[in-house]
Amino acid sequence: MLPHAVSFSILKTGDAKYFTTTKKGEVFELKAELNSDKKERRRDAVKKVIAAMTVGKDVSALFPDVLNCMQTDNLELKKLVYLYLMNYAKSQPDLAIMAINTFVKDSGDANPLIRALAIRTMGCIRVDKISEYLCDPLRNCLKDNDPYVKKTAAVCVAKLYDINPQLVEDQGFLDELKELLSDSNQMVVANAVAALSEITDSSPSGTPLVWMDSTAINKLLIALNECAEWGQIFILDSVANYTPQHELEAQSICERIIPRLAHANAAVKLSTVKVLMKYMEIITDAEFVNMLTRKLTPPLVTLLASEPELQYVALRNINLIVQKRPEILKREVKAFFVNYNDPIYIKLEKLDIMIRLTSKENIGQVLSELKEYGSEVDVDFVRKSVRAIGRCAIKVEEFSERCVTTLLELIQTKVNYVVQEAVVVIKDVFRKYPNKYEGIIGILCECLDTLDEPEARASMIWIIGEYAERIDNAGDLLEGFLHGFADENIQVQLQLLTAIVKLFLKRPSESQELVQQVLSLATQTDNPDLRDRGFIYWRLLSADPAAAKEVVLSEKPLILDEMDLLEPSLLDELLCHISSLASVYHKPPSAFMDEVSGQRKALPIGFQFSEETSSLDAQSIDSSEECPVVEVEDLLGVDMAPTGFEYGPIGQSATSGESSVDLLSSSLDELGLGNPFLCALSAIPAPYSSPKALWLPAAKGKGLEIYGTFVRKNQEIYMEMTLTNQSTDALSDFAIQFNKNSFGVIPALPLQVPSPLPPNGSCEVSLLLSTTGSIQKTNPLNNLQVAIKNSVGVLYFTCLIPMHVFFTGDGQMDRRVFLSTWKELPAQHEVQYTLENMALNPDIVVQKMKQNNVFTIARQHVEDHDVLYQSIKLTNNLWILVEIRIPLGESFPTVSWLIFFVGALSMNRILS
Structure with a gap:
């Protein structure tokens, strides 16, 4: 908790006068008051100091004087002094050491409130020198007879772990924390679980620090009924991470946590839902699953009565739940009907869930509701509503005609943005049901002059081109667009080019001049996508019109409503993080954890920089994963397979006599690091040239x-x-x-x-x-x-x-930056290769690699290997971190190399 927020809980309502002082020389006067012989004046002076600190004034100069006020029996004054210490101890670490004796003395005080206050304050002071003195008082408080002191000490262990993880492990605090799980006081159990969860989340390995078995889960479930709401959340999260040994155990756990669904706290409800959603995948008893489904419905609907911010979080979680199990809320579609006073972000989220729950049984109600939304004043919401009607037509085929009729009724309103959105969704309906609703094309053509948005114009052009043989004046309509070709959006230009080519292939005698005109315009533009497509169409039409017809007029895959669903494995992962930030963003924690929390990941190999030697201490090698390669569509539309070199x-080739590289699923050649990279290591006097x-x-x-x-x-x-x-x-x-x-x-x-x-x-x-x-x-x-x-x-x-x-000459990374960067890189960007038949010693490797802009950061002898740590910077500011392990020996007739490419700082720019 922030010190500023804490100060308001300590100062009383009548103490507002301390916030209004504007005296000159205030610090000098406060210094005198803090050293007064009268206890009341000292107490008032400390209140003034806290007030000044709260409003942002720098009162760090009073640190020694405030410190002198620690020796008091007044609990109120002691709290204020401790609050001041928490705020300024980091900027005055040497003076903060003077308070150690008082902290240690207070941790053994007869009053449990003072003992807890002392241990809590020591844990909040993030100074390494104080952390060393915290161990003995913390160990005593973990075994204290008073549960309030024990639960405070449990949280203090997590705070100490954040400051000095190694100290916590060496002192055995983790084992003592695990023992608190068996404590008779449920608040102590809840705080112990919370501390272990926090430590697990911040530990480099991320693995659970306590192995949960059925006995431990039973203790947690007993404590669940008596602890506070936030303790219940930590316990439920721990239960969610537990995998039952058999189905009966899963059913038993579900029955014991079902009452939490009626809790007033929304976070408790969602944590309970998370456990039930996970265990429903384990349970095969259909009747029991149906019972759980019925139990889940009311609490989820109740969450929609919260204030907008909580409602939005609930809706984002519900969106995930209905993608996995729509039957939970299939009869509650009315709960997601939009209220007139809902914020726009609530409206849009409700609309999305409403469409996911649409079925044959309720589509009549949904369509009536969506039609009403078409007359709303919020333009974004109206657009989304019109698009939702199109999604209904695609999702429920039996009611597609009614959906199309509704869209036509909205078009008749002549509201510009409604008409344009309707044209866009009708194009998707045509793709879903080809040759079924062509009768409405005439109505759409009447709206042609009102379309001014690129997506709507492109959709209308697609419709004209797709059904050019059925539209008598298709050539005239497309020619109207062609007059302002240079001023059109690229999306419209691409569609117009394709539509005119379709028209030419269907009615060549009427559109030869038109197609020549559009091809000439397209091939003279500066946009490479449009120009390349124009050249391809030109070559196809001139070389083989029959082949052009097969390419351009080929059957297209039908559009599906499930296109916006999350990928199943991602959905399952997100369901395991219900009620967390991941379920709100709809992204896995790995996608944003480093940026948001600043959590450091473990090094792929266990080493750390040594300040004295400026080298690396290698201990073990972890298995590495393949670096993913993403397929990309051939943008030129022709056979562009690599020629094979x-x-x-x-x-x-300078490497014709070398053996081939040992490959994983992707080769070094795929990354441009095959033979050319091997040659960069070979005995050549100058930078390598392929x-x-x-x-x-x-x-x-x-x-x-x-x-x-x-x-x-x-x-x-x-x-x-x-x-x-x-x-x-x-x-x-x-x-x-x-x-x-x-x-x-x-x-x-x-x-x-x-x-x-x-x-x-x-x-x-x-x-x-x-x-x-x-x-x-x-x-x-x-x-x-x-x-x-x-x-x-x-x-x-x-x-x-x-x-x-692409290797640049400024790729020499600072040692400290190298270490911190290596820690933060995700494991999936790590690739390992073994290179054979390399007869070079480490000195030559360092020299040759430097000639090719690969710079050695550190070198270390580990057991029977020389290990080189190197950095590479690419021309577009991407970095590659490298480890080369070279076996030692009297000679080097055959050398195995392990090269770790642990990704690049901005590799998402390419791989995502």
Whole structure:
């Protein structure tokens, strides 16, 4: 609790006068009063000090004088002094040591209130020197006869663990804390459970510190009936983490905690729901599960009568529950009907749950309600309501016609934003029920002139293009959009391009001029997505119209209502965190825990920096997990599979004699760390440069053959290519373009090729690259899709950029930053590889790695290995932390390497 908040609980209502003083020289006067011989004046002076501290004044200069007031029998004065110490002890650690004797003396006082006050205050003073003196008084208080002192000491153990975890473990406080679980006083049991929960959450391993068995659970359930509400929450959370040994035990636990559903505290209710939801997965008795389902309904509905903030938290949790078990609230859809005075965030959440509970039995009521919402004044809510009607049509097929009729009635209101939202959802209805509701297209076309929002215009264009053969004036309608093509949103431009191509494929004689016009506009724009799609359509239509028809007019997958449901494994994880922040955000704790709580994670290998040696102490190696690679859609729409890096005569591989790398499920080559990275370790005198590989064979390049590689020179990245013309005609007008990629690589300058390139001619080209382009995750991460244009057309190929060209020269990380960063990185970003046939000693490794911008932070000899800890910085400010373990020996004919790539500081930017 904040000291400012505590001060108000100590100062009485009549003490308001202490907050109004504005005297000059106030600190000097207070100093005199604090040293007065009269107890009343000293007490009043301390009250004035606390008041000044509460309103933000700096009264730290009075620390020695306030400290002198500790020696008193007045409990009120002692509380005030202790409050002052908690606030200023950290800024005055040397003076705070002077209070130790008083703390120790008070911890043995005959008054249990004073004993508890002393031990609580010592736990709140976050000074390491005081923590050392806290051990003996804390141990005595944990065994005190008074339950109030014991429950205070239990919480103090958790506070001490946050300051010095090793001290708590060495002093055996955890074992004494576990013994309190068997205490006869239920408040002591509740505080012990709370302390163990807090320690578990803040421990590096995150594993439970007490192994729960049926006996321990039985003790907790006994204490559940007598402890306070917050103690009940901690106990229920512990029960939720327990897995029953058999189904009968699960049923017994459920029966004993069901009365908690009637508790007045919403958090107790939700914690009980969490336990029941977990145990319902274990129980196979259908009748018992049905009973639990009936019991869960009333408390969840009751939560909707709370104030808006609590109601919102309840609704977010209910949203998860109905996704897993909609039968719990299937008859209570009316409880989620919106009130006129609900805040907008409550309205939107209720609306979402209402749609999830919609079924054949209640869709009539839901539709009537949604139609009423269409006349509300809140625009966002009206839009969401109109979209909900479309979701009802998709979800309940038997009532889809009624839903469409309702949408048409809303369109007739001529309210602009209602009409536009209706057009958007009707497009989804058409996708769900093709060739069923085409009769309403004429009504939609009448609203064409009122559509001014990009999503609505794009949806209307999609409808026209999809049913162009049934709309007599489809060409005229699309031509109307085409007049302002350059001013349209990119979403509208893309849909217009596709719709006109569809029209051409369905009615070629009427739209040839139109399609030429849109293709010309699309291929001359600066947007790469639109331009690439235009070129693809152009090539398809000119090369093979039949193939174009198969591609553009292919059957589309039906749209599903379940598209917005959470992934099942994520949903199960979130249900285990009901009543926590994770259930409100609908994200797992790992997604935000580090940013919100600042909790540190354990090092993947057990080492710590030594201040004296500035090195690393390695102890053990943990198993590492694979780094996930996310699939990415082919944005160019053509066959862009990697060409395989066939090595040509221009550059020979420096590693041709090396054995292949031991792979997990993804290879080093996928990360750009395969042969090129191995070569960075080999005995070469200069920074490594990958040999040129065949990127584009002449057979696929219409006579143009391209060998190429990527190099890093003078801290710049270059794309070096050998272009050979194997055709019978000269080639000219060269240009190059890259697709979006994981590292934002784009050409920094235009492609300069001697023009024309004669038949059988060859030239060397060096293209300067930049990493300031748009980022799009690719698979593998270092994949680059390239389009190169010349006088014979546009050619496409892919290549892999060796990861080492992204290594920058400022990648030397500070030792302390390295350690703290390693601790905070998630384990799923850790990948381990073993590299064979490396005959290099550690000194050469350090030298060669430095030449390639891989910097050694520390070096340590551990048992029979040399361990190097290294850092790498990439061009887009991503970091990679590396550990290399090198077996020792008299010679190095064969060396196994373990390299840990423990992720990057901002790797979510690529992987998420």
